Each structure stands twice: as structure tokens, then as C-alpha cells.
Amino acid sequence: MAHPADFANAHIRHWQDAEFLFLAGRWANADQLYGLSTECGLKAVMVADGLLVDKTGSPVGKYKKHVNPSLPLRAAIGWGFVAISPIFACR
Numbered sequence: 001m002a003h004p005a006d007f008a009n010a011h012i013r014h015w016q017d018a019e020f021l022f023l024a025g026r027w028a029n030a031d032q033l034y035g036l037s038t039e040c041g042l043k044a045v046m047v048a049d050g051l052l053v054d055k056t057g058s059p060v061g062k063y064k065k066h067v068n069p070s071l072p073l074r075a076a077i078g079w080g081f082v083a084i085s086p087i088f089a090c091r
Contacts, residue, residue, distance in 0.1 A: 005057020007044035011037050 018033035047053055052060040 004055050005043075005053065007040045007047060007057065011041035011044055014040060
């Protein structure tokens, strides 16, 4: 059973974890979590502004698009995009 998405809570949790990693000198991992935290925070703002999501947090309608389908995955990863689905990460 999927848990309902709580983007605001995910934003805070990932930011706090990033701060711990940053202070421990694990900057690459902290950087990844700062980015994930930012994405969750933006999703929280979008939901508060009226973006419709299903119970798992996936956007409903025209906004359900993660990556340009014509862009090869290795190029997306090489540019620093998150390789996992943000829908699962922001819970």
C-alpha cells in the first residue's frame, strides 16, 4: 500500500539529512539531497497552489512528465539529473 505523499515533510527531512552530510564533509551526497529537498519543496508549493495529484503524489493531467523522452538517459544522468523517480523519493 502506498503512503500519501507529503512533499513539505519530505522537503524538511531531506534538507536536514543534507545538512548532516554537509557538516560531515560528505558534500557530494549532501548536494544530491539538497537538490531532492528543493524538488520536494517546489512540489509542496505547486500542490498548495492547486496542482492536482493522486494519492501517491503523482501529478494528474498534463504535468505528469519527468524527462524529455527524446533525451537519452545517459545524457540526463551525465547532466546531473536525479536518476530515480522523484515521485518515490518525496515521501
